[in-house]
Amino acid sequence: MKSLPAVEVSLFCQQAAMILKAGIPLYDGMEVLYESYKDTAYGGAFQKIYEGVRDGGSLYEGVKAAGFFPKYMVHMVHVGETAGELDRVLESLGDYYDRESRMQAAIRSAVAYPMVLVILMTAVIAVLVLKVLPIFTEVFLSLGTGLAGTEGAVLSGSAALGRIVLIAAAVLLLLMLAVFLIWCAGKRQMLLGVGQGLPAVRRLLNQQTAQRFAEVIAMVLNSGYPLEHALELIPDMLPDKRNMKKAQKCRELMEQNGDFAAAVEQAGIFEPLHQKMIRVGVEAGQTDRVMERMAGIYGMEVDEGIHRMVSWIEPALVSVLTLIIGGILLSVMLPLVSIMLSIG
Structure with missing residues (x-):
């Protein structure tokens, strides 16, 4: 369904x-x-x-x-x-x-315009490479100059450049389409696994893990249930397998020595400064309060991180398109200049 x-x-x-x-x-x-x-x-x-x-x-x-x-x-x-x-x-x-629905709308808005441009540019490049450049070749032949010399080299180079740009645009379009289809198919773990190679994505996943971890701990403790019960629930609620292993490690360490603060530190779920805050809270008997605070801090960091990533999507795609459009102009203008020089 x-x-x-x-x-x-x-x-x-x-x-x-x-x-x-x-x-x-x-x-x-x-x-x-x-x-x-x-x-x-x-x-x-x-x-x-x-x-x-x-x-x-x-x-x-x-x-x-x-x-x-x-x-x-x-x-x-x-x-x-x-x-x-x-x-x-x-x-x-x-x-x-x-918040997630508004963020998804922002991502769609940031990606939709560049994606339409990629589709249009791919079509334009295909027409130029397959239709326009062969016409330039015929013009050279009709002028009786052949395809030798500088003009021929420029035309051949432009045709090669046009093909390279066409391939680059097609690959970019297929990549964007593949990401969209994988996401819609519900295989987000696959994308997250690839995305973990990017520092920004990895940091965002770590922050989301810390936020969910702290939120569940605080909620369960506030209701009078033992900490061990919360640690059993957490692993399946985390965004990726790498962080699931961290939560499982925390639970195992807690079972071994009963020291929650030490287990959190060794599992590496929270940043060093926040680990110290958690230790202070645990020693003061305020574990639920400090985890509520951690959930709030990391929740804000996750929202800010997503906003930053969204703000970079459109400029990055537009930059790539600018290079592609520059390649198109060169592949068309260089042969045209050569023809004008030959006529002159």
């Missing part, structure tokens, strides 16, 4: 949070939501949510059975129900996916 768009996930979470805060039984609230969605493409899935809540009283089982909610959202609903903080978790998820 097609995944629910981030904006719809945000709307669902906000509506469910409002239902709980208003004191309406979850069963009645899900019935209302099902009635509003039953005539849409997601009607069957919302029916599963409604039936899951009706039969078992668990929203987690319902959203899990629906099969179209993000993995992170499903796990956080489980944490919220376990911790008795479902309304607060849903409200937080609503804000999170609202």
